[in-house]
Amino acid sequence: MQMLKARIAELKDDIIALRRDFHAHPELGFQEFRTASVIEQYLQALGLTTARMAGTGVVALIEGQQEKPVLMLRADMDALPICEATEVDYCSCTEGVMHACGHDAHMAMLLxxxxxxxxxxxxxxxxVKLVFQPNEEINGARDMIRAGVLEDPRVDAALGIHIWSQLPSGTVAATPGPVMGGLDVFKLAIRGKGGHTxxxxxxxxxxxxxxNLIMAVQAIQTREISNLHPTTIMFGKVEGGTKSNIIPEEVLLEGxxxxxxPAGPDSPEHPAQRFQRIAHSICDTYRCTCEINMDRENIPLINDPRLTRIATEAISQVLGPTEGLTTMQTIASEDFAEYSARIPAAFIFLGCGNPDKKTDIxxxxxxxxxxxxxxxxxVEIFVSSVFTFFQHTV
Known part of the structure; x- marks a missing residue:
């Protein structure tokens, strides 16, 4: 591993240059055309054959001494609809679009x-199956799976790494079991009868x-579901009315x-079902009607215990047995969960938070x-995990 560490150190400037190039040219989900082209050119220059999936997704195989097992390494590609406020030299060139979640770093590390x-x-x-996946922010993993990313050859396990600004730089979190939350996105239209205030x-x-609905549904997470089952209900948009002395016909809520x-139809907790029950009851109480659209955007991300142990062993080889290795859970969501629901998978967090560099935002x-x-x-964690996985699996 020391020789590989030295080689990776030699590539540091190239990896940073890749990340900055992706950062300066962000693209939204399923619009990652330039990004995909850059990735393809890089992989093809390494002698790899690339294939497109789900429009802008890029897949390539690195075949070793034998065909099996197959370990998938995944990086996400899409940026966010955010106006960048940093003052870095490689600031976004695209107005209103920014790599504000670290996907630029993920691609650079995997390359x-x-x-x-x-x-x-x-x-x-x-x-090794290299997967550069589009549209993580709105579950592009499902599109990649439908396109056959886990087949031909069939994937035996998957590994992902996410840059994390809320962990100190150099800290790595590998946690078995639930590590990221499921996500239901709701839209409500509450309709009444307009009039004069x-x-x-x-x-x-x-x-x-x-x-009243906004306040009442908060009882779900404190009075109906165990505190041992973390649940949050948040409203991100409230819209209604045109003038201070007019009672509107409709108020729109999103959150x-x-x-x-797990919170499927058979789950005893089922927060979405409880939410809808209370919403309709509140609207009935105030003589309004309520139309609810509920979309399950992500399921919970659950790390496979065995694969997490393998990843932890690989990380320890990189960091040392006790330095910088921790565990972490977050209620934020990630569509890597679609892979972890189908095959053994581990999702690792790499801390990049440094207050002196203002990277803890x-x-x-x-x-x-x-x-x-x-x-x-x-890069070291990806590489070490590959060799450690094959060592334990073959």
């Missing part, structure tokens, strides 16, 4: 790992129904329900940035 693995393919005791008795006010446990913030010094560490 760096691809280069090192290709250079050492004679020592690989299996196949001076004669409220002649109207049916959807505003008071909306206000999210997040949870760290939360993800999805206009001032989000990363500590680029951790990029080689991400």
């Amino acid at each position: 760096g790992a691809a280069k090192v693995l290709v250079e050492n393919r004679d020592n690989l005791r299996g196949t 001076g004669f409220p008795e002649e109207a049916v006010d959807p505003v008071i129904a909306a206000g 999210t329900i997040r949870y760290l446990y 939360a993800h999805h913030n206009p001032e989000f940035n990363i500590d680029e010094d951790v990029l080689p560490l991400g």
Whole structure:
């Protein structure tokens, strides 16, 4: 591993340059055309054959001494609809679009790992499937799975790494079991009868129904579901009315329900079902009607215990047995969960938070940035995990 570490250190400037290029040219989900082209050119220059999936997704195989097992390494590609507020030289060139979640770093790290693995393919005791996935922010993983990313050859296990600004730079979190939350996105239209605020008795006010609904559903997470099953219900949008003295016909609400446990139709907790029950009851109480659209955007991300142990062993080889290795859970969601629900998978968090470099700002913030010094560490974790996985599986 020391020789590989030295090689990765030599590639640091190239990896940073890749990340900055992706950062300066962000593209939204399923619009990652330039991004996909850059990735294809890089992989093809390594002698790999690339294929497109789900429009802008890029897949390539690094075949070692034998075909099986197959370990999938995944990086996400899409940016966010955010106006960047950093002052870096490589700031976004696209107005209103920004890499504010670290996907630029994920791609750069996986490309760096691809280069090192290709250079050492004679020592690989299996196949590595490189997957650059579009549209993570709105579950592009499902589209990749429908397109056959887990087949031909069939994937035996998957590994992903996410840059994380809320962990100190160089810290790595590998946690068995639930690590990221499920996500239901809801939209409500509460309809009443418009009127004059001076004669409220002649109207049916959807505003008071909306206000009570927002407060009432908070009882779900504190009175109906165990505190041992983390649940959050958040409203991100409240819209209604045109003037201060007019009772509107309609109020629109949008938000999210997040949870760290399976919450399907057979789940006893089922927060979405409880939410809808209370919403309809509140609207009935205030003589309004309620139309609810509920979309399950992500399921909880659950790390396979065995694969997490293998990843932890690989990380320990990189960091040392006790330095910088921790565990972490978050209610934020990730579509890597679609892979972990189908095959053994592990999702690792790589800390990039450094207050001195102002890289400890939360993800999805206009001032989000990363500590680029951790990029080689991400490459090392990818590479070490590949060799450790094959060692334990073959």
